[in-house]
Amino acid sequence: MSSKEGSGGFRKRKHDNFPHGQRKDEKNNVNSSSSLMVSFKSFQLELDTRHDKYERLVKLSRDITIESKRTIFLLHRITSDPNGEEILNESEAKLEAVRQKIKQVAQELIGEDMYQFHRAISPGLQEYVEAVSFQYFIKTRSLISVKEINKQLIFTMEDEEEETNMPSSNPHDKQLYTWSLKVTPVDYLLGVADLTGELMRMCINSVGNGDIDTPFELSQFLRQIYDGFSYIGNTGPYEVSKKLYTLKQSLAKVENACYTLKVRGSEIPKHMLADVFSTKAEMIDREEGLS
Amino acid sequence: MSVSEMFITLQGVLTADQDIREEIRKVVQTLEQTAREILTLLQGVHQGAGFQDIPKKCQKAREHFGTVRTQLASLKTKFPADQYYRFHEHWRFVLQRLVFLAAFVVYLETETLVTREAVTEILGSMILIHIATLVFTLVEADRERGFHLDIEDYLSGILTLASELSRLAVNSVTAGDYSRPLRISTFINELDSGFRLLNLKNDSLRKRYDGLKYDVKKIEEVVYDLSIRGLNKEAASDAGGEK
Numbered sequence: 297m298s299s300k301e302g303s304g305g306f307r308k309r310k311h312d313n314f315p316h317g318q319r320k321d322e323k324n325n326v327n328s329s330s331s332l333m334v335s336f337k338s339f340q341l342e343l344d345t346r347h348d349k350y351e352r353l354v355k356l357s358r359d360i361t362i363e364s365k366r367t368i369f370l371l372h373r374i375t376s377d378p379n380g381e382e383i384l385n386e387s388e389a390k391l392e393a394v395r396q397k398i399k400q401v402a403q404e405l406i407g408e409d410m411y412q413f414h415r416a417i418s419p420g421l422q423e424y425v426e427a428v429s430f431q432y433f434i435k436t437r438s439l440i441s442v443k444e445i446n447k448q449l450i451f452t453m454e455d456e457e458e459e460t461n462m463p464s465s466n467p468h469d470k471q472l473y474t475w476s477l478k479v480t481p482v483d484y485l486l487g488v489a490d491l492t493g494e495l496m497r498m499c500i501n502s503v504g505n506g507d508i509d510t511p512f513e514l515s516q517f518l519r520q521i522y523d524g525f526s527y528i529g530n531t532g533p534y535e536v537s538k539k540l541y542t543l544k545q546s547l548a549k550v551e552n553a554c555y556t557l558k559v560r561g562s563e564i565p566k567h568m569l570a571d572v573f574s575t576k577a578e579m580i581d582r583e584e585g586l587s
Numbered sequence: 588m589s590v591s592e593m594f595i596t597l598q599g600v601l602t603a604d605q606d607i608r609e610e611i612r613k614v615v616q617t618l619e620q621t622a623r624e625i626l627t628l629l630q631g632v633h634q635g636a637g638f639q640d641i642p643k644k645c646q647k648a649r650e651h652f653g654t655v656r657t658q659l660a661s662l663k664t665k666f667p668a669d670q671y672y673r674f675h676e677h678w679r680f681v682l683q684r685l686v687f688l689a690a691f692v693v694y695l696e697t698e699t700l701v702t703r704e705a706v707t708e709i710l711g712s713m714i715l716i717h718i719a720t721l722v723f724t725l726v727e728a729d730r731e732r733g734f735h736l737d738i739e740d741y742l743s744g745i746l747t748l749a750s751e752l753s754r755l756a757v758n759s760v761t762a763g764d765y766s767r768p769l770r771i772s773t774f775i776n777e778l779d780s781g782f783r784l785l786n787l788k789n790d791s792l793r794k795r796y797d798g799l800k801y802d803v804k805k806i807e808e809v810v811y812d813l814s815i816r817g818l819n820k821e822a823a824s825d826a827g828g829e830k
Contacts, residue, residue, distance in 0.1 A: 332700050336781035342738055347788055411672035439590050442597075481600045517590075524594030532601050 349404060353413050356401050357420030363394045364420075364427035368494055371430055375501045375510075387431050394424055399451045402477040414480070421479050425487025430494050437513060439521065442484045450476040482533055489525065489539035492518055496546035503553055511557060515550045522547050607666055611677045614662040621658060622684045625651045629691055633755065635762040641695050648692050649709075655685060656711035663734040671734065679740060685710055686736070686744025691751060698770060700778065703741050710736070739792050742785075746795045749775055753802040756809045765818045768809045779803050 367390040374383045401417055425445060432440035452474050479487075495514050502510040522543055530537050625648050632641055666674050689709040693701035701709075752775060756768040779799060787793040813819040 330777065332777050332781050333784070335702060336784045339738060339742065340784045340786065343785055343787070346738075347786070409669060409672045411670060411675070414672070439593060441593055481597050485597060520590040524590055524597075527591070527594050528598050528601065531598065531605065 349408075350413060350416050353401060353404055353416035356397055356404070357417045360394055360397045360401075360417075360420030361423040363390060363397065364423040367391055367394070367427040368430055371427075371434060372494070372498060372501065374434060375498060375505055375507065384431070384435065387427075391428060391431065394427070395448065398424065398449055398477055402449070402451055402475055405477065406475055410478070418480075418483055421483045422487040422490065425479060425484055426490040426494065429488060429491045433491070433495070433517070437517070439488070439517075442479060442481060445484065446476065446478050449479070450474060482536065485525075485528070485532065485536050486539060488521065489536070489543055492521055492543050492546045496550050499550045499553060503557065508557065511550065511554050515547075515554045518547050518550055608674065608677065610665045611662065611674055614658060614665060615678050615681055618655065618658045618662065618678070618681045618685070621651060621654050622681055622688060625655075625688045626684075629688065629695075632695065633758045638759065638762050638764055645692050645696050648688070652689070652692075652709055659711050659734070668734070675737070679737075682736065683740045683743040683747070686741055687747035687751070690745055690748040694748060694752065694774075698774065700745070700774070703736060703738070706741060706744075707736050739790075742782075743792055743795055745778070746782075746792075746799055749778055749799055749802045753805040756806050760809060760813065765813055768806065768813060769819055772806045772810045775803055775806050 367387050370383060370390065371387050374380050377383055398421075401420075405413065428445055428448075429440045432438070432444075495518055499511045499514040502514075525536070525540050525543055528536060529540075628644060628648055628651065631644055632638065662678060686706050689706050690701040692709075693699065693705060752771050756771045759765075759767040759771075782796055782799060785796075787796055810819070
């Protein structure tokens with residue numbers, strides 16, 4: 297570029313400093329075919345592809361969160377509903393729907409480094425862990441392991457999807473592909489930490505319904521989890537240690553409920569006990585709302 | 588499996604994770620040291636006398652990149668190849684710095700923008716280019732995996748180059764070289780229009796990119812000062828005379 301052109305072009309640009317659109321057009325005309333521009337066009341494509349994928353995953357994660365939350369609400373009704381079996385079946389159906397969403401996430405992540413998009417999907421997975429472990433607890437009164445959760449997240453591709461989603465693969469090829477999504481230990485821990493909040497709520501609800509045994513079971517179970525988290529202590533990531541405080545509060549509420557139950561249980565007749573605790577539950581809920 | 592057993596297993600996983608991170612941190616520290624050495628070396632070009640022996644400085648810097656290559660090779664062995672992004676944060680910064688240094692050397696040598704391929708070559712052949720799977724493939728092996736240069740890190744490094752060059756433009760005028768700022772101006776403007784093509788998200792790269800306009804402005808001011816005094820014509824005729 298000669299110096300004349302250089303300075304002329306420069307002056308023009310200087311004046312055009314504010315109307316950006318104009319400036320952009322002018323420049324693109326100048327050197328849209330240079331090798332630099334060509335490579336930046338490929339960068340554009342690469343970045344867009346990546347961002348689009350990220351956004352799709354965030355959306356899926358949000359869907360997973362919402363459906364998992366609904367499942368948890370449904371499961372809470374089990375304390376007041378005589379038809380426990382029915383609710384469990386319904387929750388299973390809901391969780392299956394959530395797993396279908398997770399399947400889509402897993403599909404997006406085929407061939408990708410999962411950790412690249414981990415931030416997008418982590419909230420959804422935590423909520424899913426919470427829902428699944430809650431259901432598992434109601435069924436078996438024990439804690440679900442990471443392994444068991446991941447076992448349910450192994451998917452097999454069906455033929456119809458093969459045709460719609462994978463135009464490159466041959467539909468006549470009967471080979472079944474499997475792929476899986478693994479919940480990371482940290483996501484699992486955070487999900488379990490949230491579970492304790494649900495268990496606390498369940499404890500208070502069940503006393504409210506005159507169920508005397510569940511609170512004691514729950515407090516024992518919660519204590520085990522609390523011990524576990526104390527064992528991990530501060531070695532885990534920051535989020536885990538943060539949840540430890542909430543966990544402690546939940547445990548204290550349950551332990552206090554058990555205490556009241558033990559001390560005053562003998563004094564108050566059963567049908568009145570329900571009243572005592574339902575006001576207590578209300579108070580706790582209100583506290584939660586405030587905090 | 589009892590609850591406490593489960594937590595003991597989890598604790599084991601977390602500790603293993605921490606150990607890996609500790610190892611990575613150690614290697615990254617040595618990398619940072621080498622990067623600082625290269626930077627100190629290249630900073631010499633800003634000094635008046637430094638303009639003469641740019642080729643020599645580049646040569647020396649390239650020798651240092653040999654150390655970088657061995658250090659990166661050792662970094663690569665510290666974590667599982669398919670978990671690059673799990674530990675990405677640890678070396679992200681130093682890698683961006685190294686991209687900048689490589690880009691700076693290449694610019695000083697040829698006055699062109701270093702390509703992503705060339706950076707990976709300078710930093711060591713073990714860095715595989717990360718190719719976006721635009722064509723959907725099911726086989727994981729189709730994609731090159733392992734220690735690669737993330738596109739955002741590459742672009743960040745390039746943006747650092749832009750601000751370094753705006754400084755070089757100022758200093759080359761001080762050293763009496765009036766033609767270099769003009770060439771830098773052309774280069775930065777092209778870079779700027781390249782970045783305009785990208786749809787950046789509101790992330791760190793976007794923030795870095797927002798700084799580019801100040802570099803452009805700075806160089807434009809230098810060129811303006813030169814042209815208003817006719818110094819750029821002098822430079823052009825000088826350059827013509829040399830040829």
